[in-house]
């Protein structure tokens with residue numbers, strides 16, 4: 557990255573970091589979601605929302621503010637999340653059938669929006685990080701198939717790369733509108749983008765739930781590049 561670009565990136569990073577501290581948000585990522593919602597209209601008063609990869613809780617805070625007291629917000633993460641008033645959380649791995657079952661049980665109905673800011677542990681090897689990010693997105697797609705209302709919305713983060721096309725195709729099968737975007741607050745890594753999907757068609761049958769020990773822990777989608 558050129559020196560000037562890095563300087564701009566660091567200033568942006570610092571700006572949102574300070575703003576998050578000042579306004580009491582748990583992460584800079586809060587501003588990414590606000591900007592996406594301002595532009596694409598994800599939330600409505602009273603909406604029900606599932607947030608995957610929710611720790612430390614910045615997106616949960618924004619979702620809660622925007623859906624209000626009549627809304628429902630449930631967050632899932634590998635790591636515990638400090639309590640947020642009006643928000644339920646589940647500690648677990650969403651690729652694990654037990655966590656998925658717990659989410660369905662706890663949510664107890666259909667969601668208006670599924671969010672995923674999930675990120676893999678960064679290996680520092682570009683194609684590995686990209687493949688893991690796409691894999692997590694495929695699990696978010698799986699959550700949509702199980703829980704999203706017809707016409708619902710989904711926002712997911714993905715590290716771009718050659719497998720992204722397959723992910724976008726899966727999303728286009730399921731949603732009327734699919735848009736890849738990069739909110740101002742997220743322009744700090746060149747490969748990170750957000751896919752905003754609206755108008756869920758409820759057209760794909762959810763795959764059967766697999767046992768945790770089963771080989772078929774991975775989603776059934778076929779991704780260009782050999783990942784299945």
Ligand SMILES: C[S@@+](CC[C@H](N)C(=O)[O-])C[C@H]1O[C@@H](n2cnc3c(N)ncnc32)[C@H](O)[C@@H]1O
Nearest residue numbers: 585609611612613614615634649650673674675
């Ligand atoms: C960038 S952080 C999310 C930040 C969050 N949106 C916020 O605003 O505070 C990514 C999160 O994804 C979680 N994550 C990664 N893989 C996951 C999985 N398989 N199941 C659940 N959470 C996962 C990580 O533990 C991490 O907390």
